[in-house]
Amino acid sequence: MSRTGRVPGAAEAREVGPVRIAVSRSGGVAGMVRRAEVDTDGLDDPAPWLSLADRAVPLPEPPAPGRARDAFTWTIELGDHRAVLPDRAVTGPLRDLAERTLAHGRSPGR
Amino acid sequence: MAPRCSIVPPYLLSRLVEAGVPLEGDVAALATRTLATDVRLRAERPERARARIGRPEPGPQRTVDDAQGGTDLPGRTARREGDPPSGDVAVDEAYDGLGATWTMLFEAFERDSLDDAGRPLPATVHYGDRYDNAFWDGERMVFGDGDGQVFGRFTASVSVIGHELAHGVVQYTADLVYRGQPGALNEHVADVVGALVEQHAARQRAEEATWLIGAGLFQPGIDGVALRSMAAPGTAYDDPLLGRDPQPAHYDDYVVTDEDDGGVHLNSGIPNRAFHLAATALGGFAWERAGLVWYDALRDPGLSREADFAAFAATTLAAAEARFGAGSEEVDAVASGWAGVGVEPDR
Ligand SMILES: [Zn+2]
Numbered sequence: 306m307s308r309t310g311r312v313p314g315a316a317e318a319r320e321v322g323p324v325r326i327a328v329s330r331s332g333g334v335a336g337m338v339r340r341a342e343v344d345t346d347g348l349d350d351p352a353p354w355l356s357l358a359d360r361a362v363p364l365p366e367p368p369a370p371g372r373a374r375d376a377f378t379w380t381i382e383l384g385d386h387r388a389v390l391p392d393r394a395v396t397g398p399l400r401d402l403a404e405r406t407l408a409h410g411r412s413p414g415r
Numbered sequence: 416m417a418p419r420c421s422i423v424p425p426y427l428l429s430r431l432v433e434a435g436v437p438l439e440g441d442v443a444a445l446a447t448r449t450l451a452t453d454v455r456l457r458a459e460r461p462e463r464a465r466a467r468i469g470r471p472e473p474g475p476q477r478t479v480d481d482a483q484g485g486t487d488l489p490g491r492t493a494r495r496e497g498d499p500p501s502g503d504v505a506v507d508e509a510y511d512g513l514g515a516t517w518t519m520l521f522e523a524f525e526r527d528s529l530d531d532a533g534r535p536l537p538a539t540v541h542y543g544d545r546y547d548n549a550f551w552d553g554e555r556m557v558f559g560d561g562d563g564q565v566f567g568r569f570t571a572s573v574s575v576i577g578h579e580l581a582h583g584v585v586q587y588t589a590d591l592v593y594r595g596q597p598g599a600l601n602e603h604v605a606d607v608v609g610a611l612v613e614q615h616a617a618r619q620r621a622e623e624a625t626w627l628i629g630a631g632l633f634q635p636g637i638d639g640v641a642l643r644s645m646a647a648p649g650t651a652y653d654d655p656l657l658g659r660d661p662q663p664a665h666y667d668d669y670v671v672t673d674e675d676d677g678g679v680h681l682n683s684g685i686p687n688r689a690f691h692l693a694a695t696a697l698g699g700f701a702w703e704r705a706g707l708v709w710y711d712a713l714r715d716p717g718l719s720r721e722a723d724f725a726a727f728a729a730t731t732l733a734a735a736e737a738r739f740g741a742g743s744e745e746v747d748a749v750a751s752g753w754a755g756v757g758v759e760p761d762r
Contacts, residue, residue, distance in 0.1 A: 336643070374586075374601065
């Protein structure tokens, strides 16, 4: 199994160790938190994850507060990067990565 | 319009007149004048609002759009005000829920829509693919169909529809910052309105009501009754898939987190329970006394956008005193509500 990956945020792709991806989606009218994480290390096929992770950085800065209420809030950790973002700021490859992590990642602590 | 004389509070005058206390001279004249003005003002306000938008009768102005599983807003118009039922359950539930909310606001608080000036009420249903949420986007209400395993469609609960619309009312009034304690108060007010819409529609008294927010959203097999319980925060669900309802019911258990905009949907349990305690101590229709006090507090110009629980509690006490009088049972009920959840009002 390949143990190489790319450092998210690196201008030049470099061969390095695995990437940990941790996502929480909180808020919404239900106020329920869903959390999941993925270590690309333990995956049979990390390539799609690493490709998304590579394109998802740099993580966006949180936008100025808007008028939306009960929209989801995302907390996304990608290697050394961490961002807390409103739903509308999670777009493109970052959105794909975040949703993919919730759908296929494992619950933290398991 | 001339400023109203406010030496004797209107509640006191009404009470004296109702009690048949004979009034003499200036006081009698004042009472007559004040009460007449009060009645006239109340009658006039919706009138003004109607004139402004050229509407003959007060009533909701609803439009329900259908996003057809996409995320582009507003979507295709599915039902306009006055149209017959569309046959689409989510469209018709949204239409009816918007109507129930407008009616509660108008009949209980004499408020004509979100802005008290007849603002139209737009909603979009069938938003996204198995989307597990309903939200207010700053302009309209948006409802997902739910994933079908945990959640069904979010229009199924009138309290959730009322909750989303209430975020619009807050936006036009106190505009509480959506983070930390003011954010939890924003959530709290939305839950209060959501619960009152349901109770008002069913003509339910405080002691008969469920005080649940979002009852009926869970699919069969989920171990829970609703999203939240205002009567007993932290008890609405306990399910292997969802975990346990995390709402605190007392200020000692306030949750500090950077998720959920600082726990706005968690810590709202604390003021929710304070409201429930006040409303059930008073009994009867909750919108007539506790609800009115909260509504007054929300419109108090002294209430900061950044108000914390203690500041909001003080504003509700002042509102209860202004409307019902110092030493009234309403003031006592509000005070004991906040005491019951460990919030000490600002002085
Ligand atoms: Zn809300």
